[in-house]
Amino acid sequence: MVHYKNPLLVLGCVAEWQGRILLCRRAIEPRRGYWTVPAGFMENGETLQHAAARECYEEALAEVEIGSLLALVSVTHAHQVHVMFRARMTRSEFGAGPESEAVGLYSEADVPWAELAFPSVEFTLRRYFADRAAGREDHHFAELTRPLWHNEKSIPTAKVEG
Amino acid sequence: MVHYKNPLLVLGCVAEWQGRILLCRRAIEPRRGYWTVPAGFMENGETLQHAAARECYEEALAEVEIGSLLALVSVTHAHQVHVMFRARMTRSEFGAGPESEAVGLYSEADVPWAELAFPSVEFTLRRYFADRAAGREDHHFAELTRPLWHNEKSIPTAKVEG
Numbered sequence: 001m002v003h004y005k006n007p008l009l010v011l012g013c014v015a016e017w018q019g020r021i022l023l024c025r026r027a028i029e030p031r032r033g034y035w036t037v038p039a040g041f042m043e044n045g046e047t048l049q050h051a052a053a054r055e056c057y058e059e060a061l062a063e064v065e066i067g068s069l070l071a072l073v074s075v076t077h078a079h080q081v082h083v084m085f086r087a088r089m090t091r092s093e094f095g096a097g098p099e100s101e102a103v104g105l106y107s108e109a110d111v112p113w114a115e116l117a118f119p120s121v122e123f124t125l126r127r128y129f130a131d132r133a134a135g136r137e138d139h140h141f142a143e144l145t146r147p148l149w150h151n152e153k154s155i156p157t158a159k160v161e162g
Numbered sequence: 163m164v165h166y167k168n169p170l171l172v173l174g175c176v177a178e179w180q181g182r183i184l185l186c187r188r189a190i191e192p193r194r195g196y197w198t199v200p201a202g203f204m205e206n207g208e209t210l211q212h213a214a215a216r217e218c219y220e221e222a223l224a225e226v227e228i229g230s231l232l233a234l235v236s237v238t239h240a241h242q243v244h245v246m247f248r249a250r251m252t253r254s255e256f257g258a259g260p261e262s263e264a265v266g267l268y269s270e271a272d273v274p275w276a277e278l279a280f281p282s283v284e285f286t287l288r289r290y291f292a293d294r295a296a297g298r299e300d301h302h303f304a305e306l307t308r309p310l311w312h313n314e315k316s317i318p319t320a321k322v323e324g
Contacts, residue, residue: 006203008168009243041168047236047305048243069301072231074209081171081210139231139301143209 007079011051012039013087014128015064020105021128022094024059026117027101034117037124038062039082040099052085060103062094069139071127073120077146082120086128086137119144169241173213174201175249176290177226182267183290184256186221188279189263196279199286200224201244202261214247222265224256231301233289235282239308244282248290248299281306 014037015022023035038059042051049066056064064087071084096103106112108129116122120142127140176199177184185197200221204213211228218226226249233246258265268274270291278284282304289302 005206006170007206009171042243044167044169044241045238047238048234048303050236069231069234072210074212076207076209079206081204141210 007074007081009042009048009051010039010075010080010082011042011048011055011084012037012082012124013052013056013064013066013085014070014124015056015060015062015087015089017089017092017105020107021111021125022056022060022062022089023104023106023111024096024100025102026099027096028099031117033101034115035112036117036121037084039084039121048083049085052083052087056087057097059097059100060094061097062103063090064088065090068137070131070137071120071124071140071142073123073142073144075120075144077144082124084120084124169236169243171204171210171213172201172237172242172244173204173210173217173246174199174244174286175214175218175226175228175247176232176286177218177222177224177249177251179251179254179267182269183273183287184218184222184224184251185266185268185273186258186262187264188261189258190261193279195263196277197274198279198283199246201246201283210245211247214245214249218249219259221259221262222256223259224265225252226250227252230299232293232299233282233286233302233304235285235304235306237282237306239306244286246282246286 024038025035026032038056040055052066053064056062067086070086073082094103123142131138186200187197188194200218202217214228215226218224229248232248235244237244256265285304293300
Protein backbone atom coordinates (compact mmCIF):
# COMPACT_ATOMS: atom_id res chain seq x y z
CA MET A 1 0.00 0.00 0.00
CA VAL A 2 1.26 3.44 -0.95
CA HIS A 3 0.89 5.99 1.82
CA TYR A 4 -0.12 9.21 0.14
CA LYS A 5 0.71 12.59 1.56
CA ASN A 6 -2.21 14.04 -0.35
CA PRO A 7 -5.94 13.26 -0.36
CA LEU A 8 -7.46 11.17 -3.12
CA LEU A 9 -10.55 12.13 -5.07
CA VAL A 10 -13.61 9.87 -4.95
CA LEU A 11 -16.12 10.67 -7.69
CA GLY A 12 -19.74 9.59 -7.76
CA CYS A 13 -23.26 10.53 -8.79
CA VAL A 14 -26.91 10.32 -7.87
CA ALA A 15 -28.34 8.86 -11.07
CA GLU A 16 -32.07 9.31 -11.65
CA TRP A 17 -34.48 7.37 -13.83
CA GLN A 18 -38.15 8.40 -13.81
CA GLY A 19 -37.95 9.85 -10.31
CA ARG A 20 -36.05 6.97 -8.69
CA ILE A 21 -32.31 6.86 -8.00
CA LEU A 22 -29.69 4.18 -8.44
CA LEU A 23 -28.17 2.53 -5.34
CA CYS A 24 -25.60 -0.29 -5.16
CA ARG A 25 -25.09 -2.83 -2.36
CA ARG A 26 -21.34 -3.19 -1.95
CA ALA A 27 -19.77 -6.58 -2.75
CA ILE A 28 -16.38 -5.51 -1.35
CA GLU A 29 -14.91 -4.17 1.89
CA PRO A 30 -15.08 -1.71 3.46
CA ARG A 31 -18.79 -1.81 4.30
CA ARG A 32 -19.64 -4.88 2.26
CA GLY A 33 -23.40 -5.42 2.19
CA TYR A 34 -24.21 -1.76 2.76
CA TRP A 35 -25.65 0.64 0.21
CA THR A 36 -23.98 3.45 -1.68
CA VAL A 37 -24.36 5.63 -4.73
CA PRO A 38 -21.97 4.59 -7.52
CA ALA A 39 -18.59 6.13 -6.61
CA GLY A 40 -14.89 5.37 -6.69
CA PHE A 41 -11.38 6.72 -7.06
CA MET A 42 -10.74 9.15 -9.90
CA GLU A 43 -8.01 7.98 -12.27
CA ASN A 44 -5.36 9.85 -14.20
CA GLY A 45 -6.37 11.29 -17.55
CA GLU A 46 -10.07 11.76 -16.87
CA THR A 47 -12.21 14.74 -15.90
CA LEU A 48 -14.35 14.91 -12.76
CA GLN A 49 -17.46 14.24 -14.84
CA HIS A 50 -15.90 11.38 -16.76
CA ALA A 51 -14.79 9.69 -13.53
CA ALA A 52 -18.31 9.94 -12.08
CA ALA A 53 -19.87 8.46 -15.24
CA ARG A 54 -17.26 5.69 -15.46
CA GLU A 55 -17.85 4.62 -11.86
CA CYS A 56 -21.60 4.51 -12.51
CA TYR A 57 -21.05 2.24 -15.47
CA GLU A 58 -18.58 -0.01 -13.64
CA GLU A 59 -20.64 -0.45 -10.47
CA ALA A 60 -24.20 -0.26 -11.81
CA LEU A 61 -23.82 -0.95 -15.57
CA ALA A 62 -25.80 2.24 -16.14
CA GLU A 63 -25.18 4.93 -18.74
CA VAL A 64 -25.64 8.46 -17.47
CA GLU A 65 -25.37 12.09 -18.44
CA ILE A 66 -23.63 13.96 -15.66
CA GLY A 67 -25.44 17.12 -14.53
CA SER A 68 -24.84 19.71 -11.85
CA LEU A 69 -22.48 19.59 -8.91
CA LEU A 70 -24.18 18.25 -5.77
CA ALA A 71 -21.70 17.68 -2.93
CA LEU A 72 -18.04 18.25 -2.02
CA VAL A 73 -17.14 16.35 1.13
CA SER A 74 -13.72 16.59 2.78
CA VAL A 75 -13.36 13.24 4.55
CA THR A 76 -10.37 14.30 6.58
CA HIS A 77 -9.81 11.09 8.58
CA ALA A 78 -9.80 8.99 5.41
CA HIS A 79 -7.62 11.40 3.38
CA GLN A 80 -10.27 11.65 0.71
CA VAL A 81 -12.40 14.29 -0.99
CA HIS A 82 -15.74 13.02 -2.29
CA VAL A 83 -17.23 14.92 -5.23
CA MET A 84 -20.81 14.00 -6.15
CA PHE A 85 -22.84 15.08 -9.18
CA ARG A 86 -26.46 14.84 -10.17
CA ALA A 87 -26.95 12.56 -13.20
CA ARG A 88 -29.67 11.30 -15.51
CA MET A 89 -29.77 7.73 -16.78
CA THR A 90 -29.95 7.79 -20.57
CA ARG A 91 -31.60 4.35 -20.83
CA SER A 92 -33.42 2.09 -18.39
CA GLU A 93 -30.90 -0.77 -18.28
CA PHE A 94 -28.68 -1.32 -15.23
CA GLY A 95 -27.20 -4.24 -13.30
CA ALA A 96 -24.58 -5.30 -10.77
CA GLY A 97 -20.97 -4.68 -11.74
CA PRO A 98 -18.17 -6.73 -10.11
CA GLU A 99 -18.02 -4.51 -7.00
CA SER A 100 -21.80 -4.68 -6.39
CA GLU A 101 -23.95 -7.49 -4.92
CA ALA A 102 -27.16 -5.81 -5.99
CA VAL A 103 -28.27 -2.64 -7.75
CA GLY A 104 -31.71 -1.07 -7.68
CA LEU A 105 -33.77 2.02 -8.40
CA TYR A 106 -35.20 3.55 -5.21
CA SER A 107 -37.75 6.20 -4.47
CA GLU A 108 -36.94 8.60 -1.64
CA ALA A 109 -39.28 6.71 0.71
CA ASP A 110 -37.59 3.39 -0.06
CA VAL A 111 -33.93 4.41 0.44
CA PRO A 112 -32.37 2.07 3.06
CA TRP A 113 -31.22 4.98 5.23
CA ALA A 114 -30.08 2.73 8.12
CA GLU A 115 -27.96 0.61 5.80
CA LEU A 116 -25.98 3.24 3.93
CA ALA A 117 -22.28 2.49 3.59
CA PHE A 118 -20.75 5.89 4.39
CA PRO A 119 -21.76 9.20 6.00
CA SER A 120 -20.87 11.04 2.80
CA VAL A 121 -23.51 8.97 0.99
CA GLU A 122 -26.16 9.97 3.52
CA PHE A 123 -25.11 13.63 3.29
CA THR A 124 -25.27 13.48 -0.51
CA LEU A 125 -28.69 11.83 -0.63
CA ARG A 126 -30.26 14.11 2.02
CA ARG A 127 -29.16 17.21 0.11
CA TYR A 128 -30.24 15.70 -3.19
CA PHE A 129 -33.80 15.04 -2.08
CA ALA A 130 -34.10 18.35 -0.21
CA ASP A 131 -32.98 20.29 -3.29
CA ARG A 132 -35.23 18.29 -5.58
CA ALA A 133 -38.23 18.99 -3.36
CA ALA A 134 -37.34 22.71 -3.42
CA GLY A 135 -36.83 22.76 -7.18
CA ARG A 136 -33.18 23.83 -6.98
CA GLU A 137 -29.75 22.36 -7.80
CA ASP A 138 -27.29 23.76 -5.26
CA HIS A 139 -23.89 22.40 -4.30
CA HIS A 140 -23.10 21.57 -0.68
CA PHE A 141 -19.90 21.32 1.35
CA ALA A 142 -19.29 19.07 4.33
CA GLU A 143 -16.38 18.04 6.49
CA LEU A 144 -16.46 14.55 7.95
CA THR A 145 -13.81 14.30 10.64
CA ARG A 146 -14.29 10.79 11.91
CA PRO A 147 -16.13 7.59 11.02
CA LEU A 148 -19.79 7.47 11.91
CA TRP A 149 -20.27 3.96 10.61
CA HIS A 150 -22.48 1.48 12.39
CA ASN A 151 -20.04 -1.44 12.34
CA GLU A 152 -16.67 0.00 13.32
CA LYS A 153 -14.89 -3.32 12.90
CA SER A 154 -15.17 -2.93 9.14
CA ILE A 155 -13.14 0.29 9.08
CA PRO A 156 -9.82 -0.36 7.34
CA THR A 157 -7.14 0.77 9.78
CA ALA A 158 -4.98 2.25 7.02
CA LYS A 159 -7.72 4.78 6.35
CA VAL A 160 -8.28 6.13 9.85
CA GLU A 161 -4.72 7.11 10.66
CA GLY A 162 -3.77 10.73 11.08
CA MET B 163 9.12 10.72 -7.04
CA VAL B 164 6.01 8.67 -6.43
CA HIS B 165 4.01 7.97 -9.57
CA TYR B 166 0.39 8.26 -8.59
CA LYS B 167 -2.36 6.35 -10.31
CA ASN B 168 -4.81 9.01 -9.16
CA PRO B 169 -4.98 12.78 -9.70
CA LEU B 170 -3.86 15.16 -7.00
CA LEU B 171 -5.87 18.12 -5.78
CA VAL B 172 -4.44 21.62 -6.13
CA LEU B 173 -6.30 24.18 -4.00
CA GLY B 174 -6.17 27.92 -4.43
CA CYS B 175 -8.10 31.17 -4.17
CA VAL B 176 -8.63 34.57 -5.69
CA ALA B 177 -8.16 36.76 -2.63
CA GLU B 178 -9.61 40.26 -2.78
CA TRP B 179 -8.74 43.37 -0.82
CA GLN B 180 -10.62 46.59 -1.63
CA GLY B 181 -11.32 45.53 -5.21
CA ARG B 182 -7.84 44.29 -6.05
CA ILE B 183 -6.67 40.67 -6.07
CA LEU B 184 -3.57 38.95 -4.80
CA LEU B 185 -1.07 37.54 -7.32
CA CYS B 186 2.27 35.82 -6.66
CA ARG B 187 5.31 35.64 -8.95
CA ARG B 188 6.65 32.11 -8.64
CA ALA B 189 10.12 31.63 -7.14
CA ILE B 190 10.19 27.93 -8.05
CA GLU B 191 9.84 25.75 -11.12
CA PRO B 192 7.73 25.04 -13.03
CA ARG B 193 7.06 28.48 -14.48
CA ARG B 194 9.45 30.39 -12.24
CA GLY B 195 9.00 34.14 -12.75
CA TYR B 196 5.41 33.83 -13.95
CA TRP B 197 2.32 34.89 -12.03
CA THR B 198 -0.27 32.80 -10.27
CA VAL B 199 -2.99 32.98 -7.67
CA PRO B 200 -1.90 31.37 -4.39
CA ALA B 201 -2.39 27.60 -4.87
CA GLY B 202 -0.78 24.29 -4.04
CA PHE B 203 -1.25 20.64 -3.24
CA MET B 204 -3.93 19.76 -0.69
CA GLU B 205 -2.57 17.79 2.27
CA ASN B 206 -4.03 15.01 4.36
CA GLY B 207 -6.25 16.04 7.25
CA GLU B 208 -7.48 19.36 5.88
CA THR B 209 -10.67 20.45 4.15
CA LEU B 210 -10.81 22.02 0.69
CA GLN B 211 -11.30 25.45 2.25
CA HIS B 212 -8.52 25.00 4.79
CA ALA B 213 -6.08 23.96 2.07
CA ALA B 214 -6.92 27.05 -0.01
CA ALA B 215 -6.44 29.37 2.99
CA ARG B 216 -3.20 27.65 4.04
CA GLU B 217 -1.69 28.02 0.58
CA CYS B 218 -2.62 31.71 0.55
CA TYR B 219 -0.85 32.20 3.84
CA GLU B 220 2.23 30.21 2.80
CA GLU B 221 2.71 31.86 -0.58
CA ALA B 222 1.41 35.38 0.07
CA LEU B 223 1.50 35.71 3.89
CA ALA B 224 -2.13 36.81 3.65
CA GLU B 225 -4.98 35.84 5.94
CA VAL B 226 -8.25 35.16 4.16
CA GLU B 227 -11.81 34.06 4.66
CA ILE B 228 -12.69 31.52 2.00
CA GLY B 229 -15.93 32.24 0.16
CA SER B 230 -17.78 30.60 -2.71
CA LEU B 231 -16.57 27.98 -5.15
CA LEU B 232 -15.16 29.55 -8.33
CA ALA B 233 -13.51 26.94 -10.58
CA LEU B 234 -12.99 23.19 -10.90
CA VAL B 235 -10.40 22.42 -13.55
CA SER B 236 -9.52 18.87 -14.59
CA VAL B 237 -5.91 19.19 -15.80
CA THR B 238 -5.83 15.78 -17.39
CA HIS B 239 -2.31 15.83 -18.81
CA ALA B 240 -0.85 16.82 -15.43
CA HIS B 241 -2.97 14.37 -13.39
CA GLN B 242 -4.32 17.20 -11.28
CA VAL B 243 -7.66 18.74 -10.36
CA HIS B 244 -7.49 22.44 -9.53
CA VAL B 245 -10.18 23.75 -7.17
CA MET B 246 -10.35 27.52 -6.79
CA PHE B 247 -12.40 29.59 -4.34
CA ARG B 248 -13.24 33.25 -3.98
CA ALA B 249 -11.73 34.72 -0.82
CA ARG B 250 -11.61 37.97 1.14
CA MET B 251 -8.44 39.18 2.83
CA THR B 252 -9.21 39.86 6.49
CA ARG B 253 -6.38 42.39 6.92
CA SER B 254 -4.24 44.41 4.51
CA GLU B 255 -0.88 42.76 5.25
CA PHE B 256 0.74 40.40 2.74
CA GLY B 257 4.22 39.50 1.52
CA ALA B 258 6.32 36.96 -0.34
CA GLY B 259 6.45 33.47 1.16
CA PRO B 260 9.37 31.14 0.35
CA GLU B 261 7.84 29.99 -2.96
CA SER B 262 7.20 33.55 -4.20
CA GLU B 263 9.60 36.16 -5.63
CA ALA B 264 7.02 38.92 -5.36
CA VAL B 265 3.41 39.35 -4.29
CA GLY B 266 1.09 42.19 -5.17
CA LEU B 267 -2.49 43.41 -5.27
CA TYR B 268 -3.73 43.92 -8.84
CA SER B 269 -6.77 45.54 -10.37
CA GLU B 270 -8.36 43.74 -13.31
CA ALA B 271 -6.71 46.16 -15.76
CA ASP B 272 -3.26 45.56 -14.26
CA VAL B 273 -3.26 41.74 -14.24
CA PRO B 274 -0.18 40.52 -16.18
CA TRP B 275 -2.27 38.35 -18.50
CA ALA B 276 0.64 37.48 -20.80
CA GLU B 277 2.77 36.34 -17.88
CA LEU B 278 0.41 33.99 -16.07
CA ALA B 279 1.98 30.71 -14.98
CA PHE B 280 -0.74 28.23 -15.94
CA PRO B 281 -3.85 28.08 -18.14
CA SER B 282 -5.95 27.17 -15.11
CA VAL B 283 -4.95 30.50 -13.53
CA GLU B 284 -6.10 32.41 -16.60
CA PHE B 285 -9.38 30.44 -16.69
CA THR B 286 -9.95 31.16 -13.00
CA LEU B 287 -9.24 34.88 -13.26
CA ARG B 288 -11.31 35.39 -16.43
CA ARG B 289 -14.33 33.77 -14.80
CA TYR B 290 -13.75 35.65 -11.56
CA PHE B 291 -13.80 39.08 -13.19
CA ALA B 292 -16.70 38.21 -15.52
CA ASP B 293 -18.82 37.03 -12.59
CA ARG B 294 -17.86 40.03 -10.49
CA ALA B 295 -18.88 42.40 -13.29
CA ALA B 296 -22.21 40.58 -13.57
CA GLY B 297 -22.79 40.56 -9.80
CA ARG B 298 -22.90 36.76 -9.50
CA GLU B 299 -20.80 34.00 -7.91
CA ASP B 300 -21.10 30.94 -10.12
CA HIS B 301 -18.78 27.95 -10.29
CA HIS B 302 -17.16 26.93 -13.54
CA PHE B 303 -15.78 23.67 -14.94
CA ALA B 304 -12.96 23.29 -17.41
CA GLU B 305 -10.88 20.51 -18.87
CA LEU B 306 -7.33 21.34 -19.84
CA THR B 307 -5.95 18.53 -21.94
CA ARG B 308 -2.50 19.78 -22.80
CA PRO B 309 -0.06 22.52 -21.79
CA LEU B 310 -0.64 25.93 -23.28
CA TRP B 311 2.37 27.49 -21.63
CA HIS B 312 4.50 30.05 -23.40
CA ASN B 313 7.86 28.52 -22.51
CA GLU B 314 7.50 24.78 -23.06
CA LYS B 315 11.02 24.06 -21.83
CA SER B 316 9.89 24.68 -18.29
CA ILE B 317 7.32 21.89 -18.31
CA PRO B 318 8.42 19.13 -15.94
CA THR B 319 8.45 15.93 -17.99
CA ALA B 320 7.10 13.82 -15.13
CA LYS B 321 3.90 15.82 -15.25
CA VAL B 322 3.08 15.56 -18.95
CA GLU B 323 3.14 11.79 -19.31
CA GLY B 324 -0.04 9.89 -20.06
